Amino acid sequence: MTSTTPTGAPLVVVVGSVNLDVVTELDHLPRAGQTLIARSVRRNVGGKGANQAVAAQISCGAVSFIGRVGDDADGRTLVAELDRRGVATDLVAVVTDEPSGAAYIAVADGQNTIVVAAGANSVWGAFSDDERSAIEAAPVVVCQLEIPDAVIAAASERSTGRFVLNAAPARPVPESVLGRCDPVVVNENELADLTGLSVDDPDSALAAARELRTRGAISVVATLGAAGSIWVDADGHGRQPSPRVEVLDSTGAGDQFVGALAARLATGDELAAAVRWATAAASISVQGIGTLASYPDADSIAGVVAGLPGPSAG
Secondary structure (H helix, E strand, O other): OOOOOOOOOOOEEEEOOOEEEEEEEOOOOOOOOOOOOOOEEEEEEEOHHHHHHHHHHHHHOOEEEEEEEEOOHHHHHHHHHHHHOOOEEEEEEEEOOOOOEEEEEEEEOEEEEEEEEOHHHHOOOOOOHHHHHHHHHOOEEEEEOOOOHHHHHHHHHHOOOEEEEEOOOOOOOOHHHHOOEEEEEEEHHHHHHHHOOOOOOHHHHHHHHHHHHHOOOOOEEEEOHHHOEEEEEOOEEEEEOOOOOOOOEOOOHHHHHHHHHHHHHHOOOOHHHHHHHHHHHHHHHOOOOOOHHHOOOHHHHHHHHHHOOOOEEO
């Protein structure tokens, strides 16, 4: 059974996407018009929302997922796998006239390309009474941009705790939503897309993050790959270095970061400490193959955190 707060509510509610991932392992990513023979193919649970829910569950053990699946075998498989991993799925609704979402992922040399077919993830309607109650009660609510803007806006308005938005895949975020983000979480490319500024090192990332704060975000966190992470909030800014690791597969590492960050914020960490934990979690994830299969347990994350260089704050 999923552990909860004393009031019976989960610590983290993730409102988001769930897909069946079809992952091909390649010698290199294809060029336009090129046909490649895959070394292997696998099918597993994915979607930014589902990935982040599992990652948060590992770090705090009290996560509920609100999402949409099709009335098909894939949808039943997706829900069963989330259940198996401890995520509460009683608020996952079945859409009868759309297939479950799917993502087609090519992986080579630690890099990936992803094409998403949204399916049921694009069909929501208004939140049910139970969904609204869960969002309102949660200390942390998490969304991503793989679901409709109206759903994200409604979740941000209903949230009475901390609202975390992973602004990916990158597209414009309405000011009303941005003003609720604490934090908005992006990688360096998404940060550049959102701000229109060049982001090519930690200093330029900090400048772009400050720009998002001037546009209304309460706080901003950006992941910078091997360079670690940066954050900006009302109290200042900082950079968290990442350990040097061999990257085997970066698929889902950003979702690991977001879920781990949200979980630690929900359990009371300050932003700098949550970023430190999330950076450690993501650094382990990229060393494994696959998405959920590469997500480390909390003890493994804690071990890496203990050896991380301390954050530089300003």
